[in-house]
Amino acid sequence: MQRHSLARSAYELIAEGGFEHLRTREVAARAGVNVATLHYYFPTKEDLVRAVMERLDQEFAAAYDPAAAAGPESSSPLEELRTDLADGLYQTRVSPQTWVVWFELVMRSLRDASVRAPVQEALAHWRAHIEAYLVAGVQQGIFRADLDIQAASAGLVALINGSALQVLSDPGAFPAARLAAEVERRLAPEMPLS
Amino acid sequence: MQRHSLARSAYELIAEGGFEHLRTREVAARAGVNVATLHYYFPTKEDLVRAVMERLDQEFAAAYDPAAAAGPESSSPLEELRTDLADGLYQTRVSPQTWVVWFELVMRSLRDASVRAPVQEALAHWRAHIEAYLVAGVQQGIFRADLDIQAASAGLVALINGSALQVLSDPGAFPAARLAAEVERRLAPEMPLS
Amino acid sequence: MQRHSLARSAYELIAEGGFEHLRTREVAARAGVNVATLHYYFPTKEDLVRAVMERLDQEFAAAYDPAAAAGPESSSPLEELRTDLADGLYQTRVSPQTWVVWFELVMRSLRDASVRAPVQEALAHWRAHIEAYLVAGVQQGIFRADLDIQAASAGLVALINGSALQVLSDPGAFPAARLAAEVERRLAPEMPLS
Amino acid sequence: MQRHSLARSAYELIAEGGFEHLRTREVAARAGVNVATLHYYFPTKEDLVRAVMERLDQEFAAAYDPAAAAGPESSSPLEELRTDLADGLYQTRVSPQTWVVWFELVMRSLRDASVRAPVQEALAHWRAHIEAYLVAGVQQGIFRADLDIQAASAGLVALINGSALQVLSDPGAFPAARLAAEVERRLAPEMPLS
DNA sequence: GATGAATGAGCATTCATTCAT
């Protein structure tokens, strides 16, 4: 339990102040233990960071993995898209923590080899998840037939991340609802004119 | 000159190691001066960071401000869109420095009030710049008439940023060319069927 | 058995790294038990050190105490001298462990009251042992008659220790065989000139 | 000046408590400066230890190098021998500091490569110094003609070190004066009987 | 303007020791 408590505390503190201000003493204090106890579970600060990355992975897994689509045909491709978009466009406002930690980890992955792989993996999973329902959506005629699925899924990941970044930076200035509608319109098949 | 040299050194070091590893001594050393000299020009580290933000603003201004579109009709809306997309999709690979510093500053702006305003302003300018050529493009029939210009410009900023993030993280895995084509296709007016 | 195993581990680790690098955790690990178990047998580190001193005492006792001269007239005074010299001059090269631990303990005895007495006692025993065979040797005409027995025995202890220190420091540079011969020559009675 | 002051403080603290208890904070405090100042002059603790070794080298150089024999024929070989013996037999009692630091460095040299060379060099110089006056003394008929000069000088270094160790450990128990006399007697040429 | 020297506050990590089980 202590391990989880410490990883959670680290997670929260990264969300609040970024890696730059992450202090082992604060993590331990928030978890209600001695600094030495923290090092009993995580010999180095890097080990702690890895644990935070794992926590995030689990959050992602719970949100994007097939297991999440529990019920059979529980959600249509369109609903899945809406959920994903909502995550970056609205959810960011409600609970920005996950997004802040995510961006911190992405930036850190550029230099720290021990988080590079998990970050890249997370991005790949994300894209694969989107790809899956885009394919289904195209087959069902919900999305345009001329979509370049792989490009579109990479683009949607980019759109969601970039939107989250903007919402984080200036929540009031981002036209979330209108962008969501616009994206749907661009992916929807052309209405027959006649 | 000393000021610029110091700000440039700080900029480079942030690009290389993020804020987390930015050390006044290293900045001074790279600029070829004593740490005390650095503090003569920038009393606190925060002042130095602000100077880096200003440098970035200038880079952006040179790229996105009306002044950049020097000659009249020097570029069509479509060319401007391509330039912008290329910046996030290809340029990131060639010179990732600017993007790394940009993301570092965005993340820092979430806590540091002194960079919040410039970051938000940069995002607003960016959107306004895109909006301008989207409007022109729609008028010229280059882009779809049913575009929600404001949503689309916010979305394009998001797309470019999110793409840059992915390219930074895993350059080989991003289908840049195909995404650029897909975006153009989605913004282009529908071909008449007959 | 656990006690002995722990004391032996401590002894080995002191031989390898000196007191400076002696860690209770390593001692326990080498003995194959938990740190807490070590503290069950030796409440404090100092207790452990005392046990190491006792181990060394036993090694010395086995080598220098009358009990060692098991058989009657098992060895002549000259042979005993040669054995003692060999210990410092040659044995140091073969198994430096005992000597390293011994010197570590001597140095520590200068500040730690709990090892001072055993160290002084060991030195006294050593001298007494040498004194005994010097007396016998003089009586048997093997050693010079004008020897100041007490000074000579103190001097031999010094010589052996000082030699061991040099051999430890730079084994190749010490003329062990020639020094052994020289000492014997100096202690032997003067040859009649005529 | 600060450098010297810090090295001197370290020297004193090693003399008082050995390497085991050497703390950068205490060294700085005794020198009257901040710990950070210590690290300004000596980036690592090891650098500080090296400086202590250099101090000791200088003390030795002042005592044993030819420069010390300032005046021409200022001292006879016998006087030089007496001075050397006195250093280990009596001086140890008066100012044990140098000897404690010396032994600490010898022990440390067994594991720390950065002090190994200076220690071995110091021992070599010492022996060379003794060798020089033993040669002179033999030529002048002050010492026995059948001396194995190299063995004898190595033996005298051993004797002096071993004596110092015993004096350090138990000053009252060491028959310094009688040992000095005994050594002189053993090195003196045989009196003609007739 | 520029610098060498100096520092306070802090940082990750270590270590002998304790204690409930």
Added chain:
DNA sequence: AATGAATGAATGCTCATTCAT
């Protein structure tokens, strides 16, 4: 007897900042 978990008090070292020159 033995151990996993926990801790207080360091410990070497770092860093932004200051100041006399």
